[in-house]
Amino acid sequence: MDHEKVNILLVDDQPAKLLAYEVILKELGENLVVASSGREALEVLLKTEIAVILVDVCMPELDGFELAAMIREHPRFQKTAMIFISAIQVSDIDRLRGYEMGAVDYVPVPVVPEVLRAKIKVFAELYRKTRELERLNQELEDRVRARTAELENSTAKLRESEQRRSMAIAAGKMGSWDWDWISGDWMWDEGQYRIFGVGPESFEVNPANVQALLHPDDVDQLRKAIAEFNKGTRAYETEFRIVRPDGEVRWCVGTAAATVDDSGRVVRVSGVTVDITERKRAEERQNLLAREVDHRAKNALALAQSIVRLTRADEVKAYVIAVEGRINALARVHTILSLSSWQGAELSKLIDEELAPYSLGGQIILAGPEVQLLPATAQTLALALHELFTNSAKYGALSTRSGRLTIGWQVEDQLLTLSWEESGGPLVMTPKSRGFGTRSLLASVESQLGGQAQFDWRAEGLLCRLKVPLTRKTATAAPGKFDAPSSAELQRASG
Known part of the structure; x- marks a missing residue:
């Protein structure tokens, strides 16, 4: 399938900043749509299919939080990825409020072009993958009578993929992993290996080896997460440090969610790891x-x-x-x-x-x-x-x-x-x-x-x-x- 361009909405009341974002994101090859106010952004959303929204928190008349709340009220935009840009030091309360309003990430000012492009690219790809999955799901439903068994298997895989996609949006996907709680088997994607500075050919993913890469002061975070899942917690998020084999220390934020069986027992834990070293x-x-x-x-x-x-x-x-x-x-x-x-x-x-x-x-x-x-x-x-x-x-x-x-x-x-x-x-x-x-x-x-x-x-x-x-x-x-x-x-x- 040919590469399908997606629409990225840039919302800011300052023309100079809009121009800067257009220059930074131009090389992604996507369609960039600009809006100079919250109300103008709402008009664009009603007429255009938008994959990602990049919005300034501080705007007159209608700020980023209020705009996000209005967008989330519309059924069409309940899963649209929104990234907040803030020129002020936001508190944990502000971050929580932003996430409650539907933000998937914060980008501090001054904006690092490489980081902004990487985040936008991830969500644009996720948007394309979501559309592709929706089309595939529709085709499978059309053949449900003839291939019931195959459809059930495919639906289960799609459900797991959708779960990983949702968590990736919540954390700003950079690397993903799965942990079979019953067998103890792990699965890391390429991004996860890259963040930890190891390769699949030489690194065996297991609890002992993963713990060895954690900063000594943050090892308790892993133990605490396991304890929380054992107590019935279904989702967990924390910041931690890793020490790569070459000695470099990196800051990460990890988000994990548990999958349970019919009896409520944890059978799988899936998660997303984001390298936030540059932000730190x-x-x-x-x-x-x-x-x-x-x-x-x-x-x-x-x-x-x-x-x-x-x-x-x-x-x-x-x-x-x-x-x-x-x-x-x-x-x-x-x-x-x-x-x-x-x-x-x-x-x-x-x-x-x-x-x-x-x-x-x-x-x-x-x-x-x-x-x-x-x-x-x-x-x-x-x-x-x-x-x-x-x-x-x-x-x-x-x-x-x-x-x-x-x-x-x-x-x-x-x-x-x-x-x-x-x-x-x-x-x-x-x-x-x-x-x-x-x-x-x-x-x-x-x-x-x-x-x-x-x-x-x-x-x-x-x-x-x-x-x-x-x-x-x-x-x-x-x-x-x-x-x-x-x-x-x-x-x-x-x-």
């Missing part, structure tokens, strides 16, 4: 990212607050310029760190970013090897360099074309030594008091990074030397960890 990893990454964003935002706000609170100026305009310059320096290093996924930043890039506004040609000489800085160290040095460049442009070597600036750095025994040497500028005098820039530089380098900041106000130009450990624990506690210097630390540094 995506959830872990999402949770980690949320914590990272929260932490970095708080630190950035704390540092910006310190800048605003402690900056001093005689005029409002000068105050605004000083604050904007310091916050822009923080923003520039944030951009560099973002491009590296907050793994670190090159020292030379930080210097290039800070000297870019000056365009002073040959006045500045840079010399040093490539040095990769941790995020906390990069943020601190970016602000320190900004203060040095700003002061030099106002009062030092960079305030005149005759001035020269040499920036050199080296690393020895995980200690970064950076020297800032000015010459040829205006006559330099030791300042009577330290401004915010000098105080924050001292506090950040010494208190936050455990380094040293030395200033030599020579008449011919400032000489500054920064020594920063590259492996200090406070700088490596977590990616992006940075705490702004407190007022007390700044006061100590200014003393």
Whole structure:
């Protein structure tokens, strides 16, 4: 029989997301039908035979749960597969509500294209198989008078196949199995072997071997399932981990249902196993990212607050310029760190970013090897360099074309030594008091990074030397960890 295309209904109130789903699912070669609202979806269903419905949970006017309930009320759509897409973290209560409304699976946002295609493909194939089984059943019924015995046998097989199909819809079929409760014989399909990382030629399916592949902490799940069936439970679902022969740990969700004889005794248990490892990893990454964003935002706000609170100026305009310059320096290093996924930043890039506004040609000489800085160290040095460049442009070597600036750095025994040497500028005098820039530089380098900041106000130009450990624990506690210097630390540094 030629491959028969089926209709897949995509329901979302956002055109951009509908277009994304069409692009992802295009290669399946099925007919994609779109609806921008729940009411439009109902109109499509009344006119078109739909195999799978992909629906967004959060929609105005008529959300995904309400739409699913209305669809399930119609006799034609009581077995239509519906997959919910949710951009929010759903609770177990929400999942239960979705399943009660007729959902067969949840797909979290951001959508993984391969996973979405795999799920849709499974349900489309199940839909085709169901239609094929219905046609076959009709043919068998037409020959019931002549082949009663054969028909009964075929009907029993069709009933078992229908049971497996229903469970596959409930769990999102990836692998199926049967267990003869009386004889102890097992049957695994290809997907089941693939999930467990074994092959039928080398792996004998029996309780002992299956248990050996379960994660030690989840073995009790198997014992509990067997106990439940012995007590009369007819269906069971649980999440568990497996440890493949190569050592890889995979997360799975298993659904099982019991078949009983006329006396109510369990004679067979059939089930479906779904590999949900990628979903679990995506959830872990999402949770980690949320914590990272929260932490970095708080630190950035704390540092910006310190800048605003402690900056001093005689005029409002000068105050605004000083604050904007310091916050822009923080923003520039944030951009560099973002491009590296907050793994670190090159020292030379930080210097290039800070000297870019000056365009002073040959006045500045840079010399040093490539040095990769941790995020906390990069943020601190970016602000320190900004203060040095700003002061030099106002009062030092960079305030005149005759001035020269040499920036050199080296690393020895995980200690970064950076020297800032000015010459040829205006006559330099030791300042009577330290401004915010000098105080924050001292506090950040010494208190936050455990380094040293030395200033030599020579008449011919400032000489500054920064020594920063590259492996200090406070700088490596977590990616992006940075705490702004407190007022007390700044006061100590200014003393």
